[in-house]
Amino acid sequence: MRKAATVLALACGIATSASAQVPARDLFVRADKGHCIACHQLAQGAGPQTRADLGPRLEGARMRELGKTALREAIVDPTRANPDTVMPPFGRHHILDAAEIERLVEFLHALP
DSSP states (O other), X not given: XXXXXXXXXXXXXOOOTTGGGOOHHHHHHOTTTTOGGGTOOBOTTSSOOOOOOXXXXXXXXXXXXXXXXXXXXXXXXXXXXXXXXXXXXXXXXTSSOHHHHHHHHHHHHTOO
């Protein structure tokens, strides 16, 4: 019964203890989560390389300059700062839960 409940929760997009452990780097590339890699590049060695250029290149110095609060706000709802952005509001639309957003913030803040 427990396995069926976990499968149902995952199918409905409800976070479970298993899904809550997805590493931030995986959230960055997974199409069913952030899929940040579709629009953003990372510095060489920080993650998969891509030619994506819709969003800005994500580099550690710039991420630390922005700070964790601004990074978090940009992930939760980027339309607050820029109503014309094409970046989805990952938090407001419940694409990512609060714990996943926090892991992404830590990942971005620690980039080289």
